[in-house]
Amino acid sequence: xxxxxxxxxxxxxxxxxxxxxxxxxxxxxxxxxxxxxxxxxxxxxxxxxxxxxxxxxxxxxxxxxxxxxxxxxxxxxxxxxxxxxxxxxxxxxxxxxxxxxxxxxxxxxxxxxxxxxxxxxxxxxxxxxxxxxxxxxxxxxxxxxxxxxxxxxxxxxxxxxxxxxxxxxxxxxxxxxxxxxxxxxxxxxxxxxxxxxxxxxxxxxxxxxxxxxxxxxxxxxxxxxxxxxxxxxxxxxxxxxxxxxxxxxxxxxxxxxxxxxxxxxxxxxxxxxxxxxxxxxxxxxxxxxxxxxxxxxxxxxxxxxxxxxxxxxxxxxxxxxxxxxxxxxxxxxxxxxxxxxxxxxxxxxxxxxxxxxxxxxxxxxxxxxxxxxxxxxxxxxxxxxxxxxxxxxxxxxxxxxxxxxxxxxxxxxxxxxxxxxxxxxxxxxxxxxxxxxxxxxxxxxxxxxxxxxxxxxxxxxxxxxxxxxxx
Numbered sequence: 001x002x003x004x005x006x007x008x009x010x011x012x013x014x015x016x017x018x019x020x021x022x023x024x025x026x027x028x029x030x031x032x033x034x035x036x037x038x039x040x041x042x043x044x045x046x047x048x049x050x051x052x053x054x055x056x057x058x059x060x061x062x063x064x065x066x067x068x069x070x071x072x073x074x075x076x077x078x079x080x081x082x083x084x085x086x087x088x089x090x091x092x093x094x095x096x097x098x099x100x101x102x103x104x105x106x107x108x109x110x111x112x113x114x115x116x117x118x119x120x121x122x123x124x125x126x127x128x129x130x131x132x133x134x135x136x137x138x139x140x141x142x143x144x145x146x147x148x149x150x151x152x153x154x155x156x157x158x159x160x161x162x163x164x165x166x167x168x169x170x171x172x173x174x175x176x177x178x179x180x181x182x183x184x185x186x187x188x189x190x191x192x193x194x195x196x197x198x199x200x201x202x203x204x205x206x207x208x209x210x211x212x213x214x215x216x217x218x219x220x221x222x223x224x225x226x227x228x229x230x231x232x233x234x235x236x237x238x239x240x241x242x243x244x245x246x247x248x249x250x251x252x253x254x255x256x257x258x259x260x261x262x263x264x265x266x267x268x269x270x271x272x273x274x275x276x277x278x279x280x281x282x283x284x285x286x287x288x289x290x291x292x293x294x295x296x297x298x299x300x301x302x303x304x305x306x307x308x309x310x311x312x313x314x315x316x317x318x319x320x321x322x323x324x325x326x327x328x329x330x331x332x333x334x335x336x337x338x339x340x341x342x343x344x345x346x347x348x349x350x351x352x353x354x355x356x357x358x359x360x361x362x363x364x365x366x367x368x369x370x371x372x373x374x375x376x377x378x379x380x381x382x383x384x385x386x387x388x389x390x391x392x393x394x395x396x397x398x399x400x401x402x403x404x405x406x407x408x409x410x411x412x413x414x415x416x417x418x419x420x421x422x423x424x425x426x427x428x429x430x431x432x433x434x435x436x437x438x439x440x441x442x443x444x445x446x447x448x449x450x451x452x453x454x455x456x457x458x459x460x461x462x463x464x465x466x467x468x469x470x471x
Contacts, residue, residue, distance in 0.1 A: 053160050054107065056206035057237050060261055065279075065286050066318040066367045067239075067262070070206075074367040077162070077288050077319020078358050079108035081328040086152050087115030088330040090126045094152055097330075098159050100346045105358035108162040110211070110290070110321050112169050113149060113198075117177045119332040136182045138168075138194035146201065157207045164321075166243065167198055167227060169214035178214050180223075188226035195230020203235040209262065210240040217245045217253050228259050243290060249278050251285065262318075263287035271311035272390050276373050279316030286318040294323035295350035297336050302349035303405070303460040306429050307387075309357055310403035310464070314392040316371045322354045349430070349458065356432035360401075360464065368394040369401065372416075378402055379447065380411030393417070400467040403429075407461040409451045418469040419444020425466045430458025434466075441470065
């Protein structure tokens, strides 16, 4: 969260990105259908944002790089950074936010249970309730505060949101953005009591994924371990991950912890680099893009938001979390000043791009995609490290997806798909529309070059090439 990263947290001197999750198309609970089919060199598409209902709790299975819901359906994390949701908003505002994000395809939220700096009345919530009866004492929980937490979690559950809940955000470099100093003063015994309180209270919420840490790799790990172990005494079904310092994956710092079930990437470098590093780990633990640059921070663009997200999903991630300023702090105190309100930011270009990404991936068996890490299929036109084209191919070779951050001609080795014919389409990631690639369909043999169409409807030059095997 590195709040505004310039100093640290949520945007830790950097901006934040990432992840939001979405259930597989098999789990759709709506009359609207998402269809995508091709015929000859052209295709007809009926693409509608649909309601997707996941059955919580989620779990992992050996050999699978994605999360699975209680009904056995793959769950694609399509997340939004909502760090100050509990601390900053009143109930009517919470409802407005949740309903908007659900309508745009988001299904996962990254949220602080306790806000320390980045809400107007921190650590009190919008109703004036502080988390502890004795300031800073983790063993004196305030019922009024946690009743509001209950209410927010239930409203999120009602709408099918997975909540990556941070029980005590440490803060960038252990400073005043988070709770690390108070945690040190409390000590491990009190933090285990706090963990027991949380585990006992929130074990009934099957949509919680505990997220320990927060923009910091604490030198004293026992404090976080005590809290996590206290939670696990009561909550034995919820999955857990950790939010580390920038450029540190959860497996790098917490890999020996029994509670770590979901790995993640937190980077301000090109996302595919760190994602492929985690994908290649022998443990094969599912991972997500937890944070990268946020929209409206560090001169970011909507195209960068898309590049980060596509780099993640086409490099093995089980989902990604998108971040926007001022949405992550809901116009409360932040590091980066911005003139728009969080309500205005709901429909930002980045938010719209995430909806189009969600529609693209959930219109096909996204969980079958495997990164083309050795460039067996995408063999030419990779581009620079910063603007790398990336691709992934379904494990049954029925389809492939390639993302091009900038205008270029790429070469694809069509032998990598089943065929016998390959239909090719360009997907505009800024509008969610398709157009046939020139010359489609092609025989599934040899190499074929594809020149991207030029500027997209959003004014950038990034495009997605989708290849489908057909008879």
